[in-house]
Amino acid sequence: MPLSSPLPLDRPWTPPRRLSWRFRSGLARTALAIGAFLVVAWSVAPFLWQVSTAFQEDRLLTAATPSLIPWPPTFEHFYNIFVEKQFQLYIVNSAIVAGLTTLFCLVIGGAAAFALARLRIFARFGILSLFLCVSMFPQIAIVAPLYIIASVTELMNTYTALIIIYLALGLPLTIWVLFGYFQAIPREIDEAAIIDGAGPLRLMVSVIVPMSLPGFVTTGLLAFIAAWNEFMFALAFTSGIDRQTIPVGIANFTNLYYVPWGDLAAASVVVTLPLVALVLAFQRWIIQGLTQGAVKE
Amino acid sequence: MSTLSAARLVSSRGRRVETKRRSRSTSLAPLLFLAPAVITLAAVSVFPVIDGLRLSFRDTMLSTQEDAFVGSSNYARLAGDDQFWSAWRHTLVFMTASTVIETVLGMAMALLLYEQFRGRGGVRAAMLIPWAIPTVVTSRMFGWLFDGQHGIVNWLLIQCGIIDGAVNWYGDGHTALLTIIIADVWKTTPFMALLLLAGLQTIPQSLVEAARIDGAGPWQTFWAIRLPLLATTLLIAGMFRALDAFRIFDLVYVLTGGGPADSTEVLSTLAYKTMFSALDFGYGSTISTAMFLTEILVASAFGLLIARRIKREQG
Numbered sequence: 001m002p003l004s005s006p007l008p009l010d011r012p013w014t015p016p017r018r019l020s021w022r023f024r025s026g027l028a029r030t031a032l033a034i035g036a037f038l039v040v041a042w043s044v045a046p047f048l049w050q051v052s053t054a055f056q057e058d059r060l061l062t063a064a065t066p067s068l069i070p071w072p073p074t075f076e077h078f079y080n081i082f083v084e085k086q087f088q089l090y091i092v093n094s095a096i097v098a099g100l101t102t103l104f105c106l107v108i109g110g111a112a113a114f115a116l117a118r119l120r121i122f123a124r125f126g127i128l129s130l131f132l133c134v135s136m137f138p139q140i141a142i143v144a145p146l147y148i149i150a151s152v153t154e155l156m157n158t159y160t161a162l163i164i165i166y167l168a169l170g171l172p173l174t175i176w177v178l179f180g181y182f183q184a185i186p187r188e189i190d191e192a193a194i195i196d197g198a199g200p201l202r203l204m205v206s207v208i209v210p211m212s213l214p215g216f217v218t219t220g221l222l223a224f225i226a227a228w229n230e231f232m233f234a235l236a237f238t239s240g241i242d243r244q245t246i247p248v249g250i251a252n253f254t255n256l257y258y259v260p261w262g263d264l265a266a267a268s269v270v271v272t273l274p275l276v277a278l279v280l281a282f283q284r285w286i287i288q289g290l291t292q293g294a295v296k297e
Numbered sequence: 298m299s300t301l302s303a304a305r306l307v308s309s310r311g312r313r314v315e316t317k318r319r320s321r322s323t324s325l326a327p328l329l330f331l332a333p334a335v336i337t338l339a340a341v342s343v344f345p346v347i348d349g350l351r352l353s354f355r356d357t358m359l360s361t362q363e364d365a366f367v368g369s370s371n372y373a374r375l376a377g378d379d380q381f382w383s384a385w386r387h388t389l390v391f392m393t394a395s396t397v398i399e400t401v402l403g404m405a406m407a408l409l410l411y412e413q414f415r416g417r418g419g420v421r422a423a424m425l426i427p428w429a430i431p432t433v434v435t436s437r438m439f440g441w442l443f444d445g446q447h448g449i450v451n452w453l454l455i456q457c458g459i460i461d462g463a464v465n466w467y468g469d470g471h472t473a474l475l476t477i478i479i480a481d482v483w484k485t486t487p488f489m490a491l492l493l494l495a496g497l498q499t500i501p502q503s504l505v506e507a508a509r510i511d512g513a514g515p516w517q518t519f520w521a522i523r524l525p526l527l528a529t530t531l532l533i534a535g536m537f538r539a540l541d542a543f544r545i546f547d548l549v550y551v552l553t554g555g556g557p558a559d560s561t562e563v564l565s566t567l568a569y570k571t572m573f574s575a576l577d578f579g580y581g582s583t584i585s586t587a588m589f590l591t592e593i594l595v596a597s598a599f600g601l602l603i604a605r606r607i608k609r610e611q612g
Binding site: 032033036039042050053062111112114134136138141149246247250261 | 324326327330331333334335337338340341342343344345346348349352405406409410412414416417418419420421422423424425426427428429430431432433434437438439440441442444446447449452483487488491492540543544546547550551564565568569572573578581582585586588589592596
């Protein structure tokens with residue numbers, strides 16, 4: 001059947017094969033339930049296994065038969081990572097870097113998206129596409145030049161370097177998603193505000209931003225998660241526990257002779273649970289934000 | 298700033314006269330709002346890419362402070378570098394396999410999630426979990442799942458009688474890349490499913506209904522109606538995925554470090570090691586420039602397909 005004619009209009013009508021209605025819908029419902037179960041199991045099981053591992057004693061982890069339920073539960077892995085490995089320092093670094101990155105992304109990206117969506121501007125879609133193209137660069141291509149710049153300006157091993165880089169990595173998506181939210185606000189509202197004497201800044205701060213707060217929450221979460229999870233730049237630009245972020249900490253967790261799986265699992269759970277909680281709490285908005293713009297026809 | 302104003306001047310040609318008469322502050326406003334973002338991106342993304350191109354023609358060793366123009370000799374070295382070409386092959390295998398598998402599985406998930414059933418919101422929420430987990434953590438998780446001695450994957454496969462003895466998944470050159478692909482499929486398929494679900498929801502329900510009334514089963518409806526109408530979405534999502542897979546770094550660097558015996562070395566990890574282990578910034582930049590050029594090729598290929606598709610839909 002040619003793809004260009006989606007409906008088989010040229011074929012003679014034949015009566016549909018009939019299964020009893022009840023059987024058919026029962027079958028479909030069972031298939032759906034199995035499919036849904038598989039998807040959930042696939043998405044959640046590896047993480048649950050990680051949670052279980054975090055609470056198991058080392059002798060259970062190396063036993064011939066893995067135990068699925070951590071019994072008796074142990075907190076030794078959590079003790080190890082916080083007391084011996086100072087894991088909380090990584091968390092503080094990550095929180096500072098990701099938090100400030102998010103703030104700057106929202107302010108700078110919000111202003112740019114506002115200009116593109118609401119102000120008279122030349123080639124707005126051209127500029128938007130350029131922003132999107134920038135986000136597709138292989139990130140490895142900018143590491144070396146930035147590294148040299150950071151060495152010269154003495155920005156190595158600082159929060160500032162990481163925040164500036166993450167800002168540049170986060171801006172394209174921020175602008176793209178916020179642009180979508182701003183576009184959805186009716187133009188009449190702008191006109192009313194302008195007649196009332198509002199300038200562009202006033203229009204943005206008092207009218208457009210308050211009306212798209214859900215958009216800011218979503219975008220902020222996306223920027224935060226991206227900065228929280230970034231690894232390569234953090235690895236290249238930081239050199240000590242005073243500035244390294246969580247991914248670097250977790251990557252460095254191993255020593256030459258053995259991998260402390262239990263400690264790693266505990267660290268994974270600690271850094272992932274807040275994210276999972278955030279994502280589950282805001283999932284509706286995140287899905288909307290992720291799918292907006294990217295694949296709109 | 299000056300080039301931007303020039304662009305604006307050009308743009309105002311041929312517009313109505315009022316445009317020119319607008320007060321200065323109004324016409325400057327868009328530039329002021331855009332400036333911080335444009336400056337950041339120019340300084341931290343665009344300029345470094347160009348500077349990387351410059352570095353690729355130089356011999357810049359951070360260890361010896363050497364820095365000299367060497368013409369195209371880095372590129373000549375690249376052409377004859379077996380390590381580079383094997384990393385190149387691994388990257389292409391990874392990119393193709395992960396994009397294809399994630400698109401097919403993502404499509405299946407999207408079709409499932411399109412149906413109405415109780416608990417659909419919960420399934421969608423659960424799907425976001427792999428996406429939200431840091432890639433480094435994903436690597437560690439799969440390192441533990443696929444551990445050769447105590448990994449649960451080996452244990453399950455042995456219990457089911459699929460394998461006889463423990464497999465050293467990412468410690469063995471034959472299976473290491475496979476392990477990385479599986480980890481990536483786990484992490485990224487849900488995201489693909491969400492993009493495709495968004496595409497599915499733009500298909501008019503009436504078309505699907507009409508096909509059903511004509512007696513089309515779910516399979517026929519999919520092949521004859523949904524798939525053709527989704528083609529553009531599939532191409533766009535596939536392009537994003539392929540470009541992202543092409544620059545894979547975290548997963549490989551943490552799970553296998555490129556080993557064993559370079560069997561999982563990809564272009565990003567090779568470039569990174571050249572720069573930060575060998576401190577050879579010149580040659581490292583040559584590798585990353587080659588990557589950049591390949592990305593442009595991949596993006597253009599997808600871009601052409603997408604443009605042709607859109608033209609056909611409109612024409």
